[in-house]
Amino acid sequence: MIKQERMKVVDQQSIAKHIFELTVEGSLVDEMAEPGQFVHVRVADSFEPLLRRPISIASIDKESKRFTMIYRAEGRGTQILADKRAGDEIDVLGPLGHGFPVEQAEKKAFLIGGGIGVPPLYELAKQLNSRGIETVHILGFESKQAIFYEEKFKALGDTHIATVDGSHGTEGFVTHILNELPHDFDTYFSCGPTAMLEAVQWAYPQKRGFLSYEQRMGCGIGACFACVCRTTKSETDYIKVCSDGPVFPAGVVIS
Amino acid sequence: MIKQERMKVVDQQSIAKHIFELTVEGSLVDEMAEPGQFVHVRVADSFEPLLRRPISIASIDKESKRFTMIYRAEGRGTQILADKRAGDEIDVLGPLGHGFPVEQAEKKAFLIGGGIGVPPLYELAKQLNSRGIETVHILGFESKQAIFYEEKFKALGDTHIATVDGSHGTEGFVTHILNELPHDFDTYFSCGPTAMLEAVQWAYPQKRGFLSYEQRMGCGIGACFACVCRTTKSETDYIKVCSDGPVFPAGVVIS
Amino acid sequence: MIDMTVKIPGLELKNPIMPASGCFGFGKEYAQLYDLSQLGAIMIKATTVETRLGNPTPRVAETSSGMLNAIGLQNPGLESVSNSELPWLEQFDVPIIANVAGTTTEDYVEVAREISKATNVHALEINISCPNVKKGGITFGTDPAVARELTRAVKEVSSVPVYIKLSPNVTDIVSIAKAVEEGGADGITMINTLLGMRLDPKTGRPVIANITGGLSGPAIKPVALRMVYEVSKQTQLPIIGMGGVTDVDDVIDFLSAGASAVAVGTANFVNPFVCPEIIGKLPERLHELGYDSIQELIGRSHRL
């Protein structure tokens, strides 16, 4: 069920250039299930900034009723978020949307992420591993300074890193790595910039894949029609990223 | 000279019902001179709330480069101000306006204040006392819970308190006390609600008096014409409370 | 006991609070969060004759204390609204105000005729003011004569009272209000969004794909309040006021200015529970202010 809760900030860390890891606690965590779902965060009690910010759930700890978000503090709202300290409260609406269908993977899955699309793949990797699925992580970042969670992913499976400037791992995009890897997986899951999602679908036309999309949002729950995309189904068909997604099977969304 | 400075919060205390005492530090204090001057405070870096809040200088400590404001946290801006803690910074513009002319008092002065008009009288009392002027303080508050600085004023001279609900001191308004006191002073200084200023002028038509006025402000420095009052001088004469005042001789301002 | 009820043409409201059109879909999403029967009414998303896909994305952008939207009247079309959305809403004890949009008078007439037959539709809100459609919409709301004729045409076919939703993007909103009054409108809803724009300073490109969008939220409240005040002073029509309402005191302001009821739009996105929260706080706030009923408060600013 979707809840709105003033959650307690437990920890906030700067983990890479402009990247923060924020852990909060509250009973809303009881409602969380699928990796790839997101929350809609109100960063201040003021109406400036007005809108909530959609942030993916990066990892869930049901026992301690905590979950973690990883975000880039770039614009006005996320910068305010980055000022929160342990003990502060933030207003969280969630969990929202439909996440990655972990039950679709059979033996081995590719998890392909770019930049701030990487965070939801971490909870996904954890859940897949606990189901006995082997995960391979192909992660793209701007530069060495922007990389986060490399060790954490490595602990869960093979991890390949690409950086645009070549300062760490393969130089270029995740697709450069994909070209080198055997297609020995049954399912892929991907989250990142739209161009990356396009490239990944292009690379594996025969595979079962699931992609997480981004759109500017208003309500975050399906009521305002801000976040729609057309689909391949028909001329008049469309989906809402916030409530029908953000995760969709490959080949469905026209982005 | 008027300066704009991000000043450091040294201390914030709740000293009466909804009343806070805020001490800040910075080199802007070097510019402060007259009691009755005020500062224009920006309570947040956001543009919501947009405008600065005018707050009187309640006491000045040149040596430690600190000054104190006493304010009622009632509306949106002052409530945000009340959340500031030692170590935070606030944006202060000041000192602004013209204060009480301490040199006009000869031997004995009445200081008559109401509610949040009381704070500037404290620095005034200190300065008058240090010039060897005897000060009598007649202070009005809503109720016992709203009283502040009673002991501090007592330490500087005779102090009479009125409360509207009679929960402490004389029941009623400061004018009830004034009616009982001998007119054995040469100069009075007053700050408080407009109705009180009117009543005080009415009570002492023959005395030299100086009154501090309030008006809604835009710029706080004399440029926007938000805070004008007409004067008794002519049909077309007017003053600006922020830059010509807030303190004016009795009989000048039409409020 | 504080009397929270409001009676205006077609609507016996248990309280004066309702979500504004386009900010609440057809109720399904918010029904996951709370019981919609608490609401005074629901203004559903604009309905057009045909299914509409609306504008390309991005469709929303944030501004200081506000947001721009250019959804472009996306909706499943008259048939689907009549056969599926409205029947679904019947499970709640809440009157529906159907928002009607179109490109031609015939469009409006067709939607109004059909949708007003639904049992739970107690009033129509004729959206002559949507800034996000290229044809029709906007001119209907800016020319008094055109607005009057459209009102007449819709009144002729509607089975329920007709409220006209005014655009704030006009020189003289009172003249439009008077025109729709002449045309036979039963009430007015106001205001729709102000036409605005945001650019990306990095690229110079408009953030909204449609270039311009409608500005809503707290930023526009002063304009909305002024217009409600003017129109309520100069016409006899009941007004459902809106524009930047986020809390109970905003509702007090709109009622004081002359609105009989108040709609909440953008604030639903910030706090999805805003409508029931305001409804919960209203009786106590009225009591504090010394009023026993909503009715007493309506238009008090004109009586001072």
Next chain:
Amino acid sequence: MIDMTVKIPGLELKNPIMPASGCFGFGKEYAQLYDLSQLGAIMIKATTVETRLGNPTPRVAETSSGMLNAIGLQNPGLESVSNSELPWLEQFDVPIIANVAGTTTEDYVEVAREISKATNVHALEINISCPNVKKGGITFGTDPAVARELTRAVKEVSSVPVYIKLSPNVTDIVSIAKAVEEGGADGITMINTLLGMRLDPKTGRPVIANITGGLSGPAIKPVALRMVYEVSKQTQLPIIGMGGVTDVDDVIDFLSAGASAVAVGTANFVNPFVCPEIIGKLPERLHELGYDSIQELIGRSHRL
């Protein structure tokens, strides 16, 4: 080196930044804070034939990300401005844009004729859009024909180029812009404030003594930007843009939308150093964006 200069009729600006009329008095107060010669220009407070006392107080009220004002054109009158304020400003190396207001065409003509003779007045800004005066002012700005004739009359007597300041409280701002273009205007300044209102929820009374006031500040920026974009697309006149500018990226936005220079109003109250701060930041920001001059940036949103 980034070329910060802008050349528009009558004005050779060292940079495109100037304080907006009414938010900077006649410069004296801000001159205590910094050297006014840094500014691109100064738009001084509206000047009328006679001394004006303006409206009763309260004259300002805060709103979400904005403020309302109803100063009401208070100013010392033409004689005093000509004999005392303008000569005092001569000590600074900065062109003055004199804001001209009035109630009748004759008023405008008289002020324009006289004030345009001052050596440091390089342009006039004809305020046909002040929402806070009861007669005259507002209608001049809302009727294209009236605006055109006023422009003609003022052009005839002015010794310097004439900019007309447009009101945003109109259905079709482009039609007004085109009308003043026909009337011979040398440029446009826009926007003035949006008409708004605030009530005290405790009492239901308007906070502003004048009941309504003009809304300014960040809240109105989306509306201002949209209007500048539209007018710059449909007329040839240079535009000095304004409305909610608070930082360097706001300036970038207005230039991108088609303004040749940018005025800063309300933000001076929030940060009295805002103009020199923006001027300081502009060259670096231009450099970051890959531009060598202000000129290149102007209107880039239309060229995408």
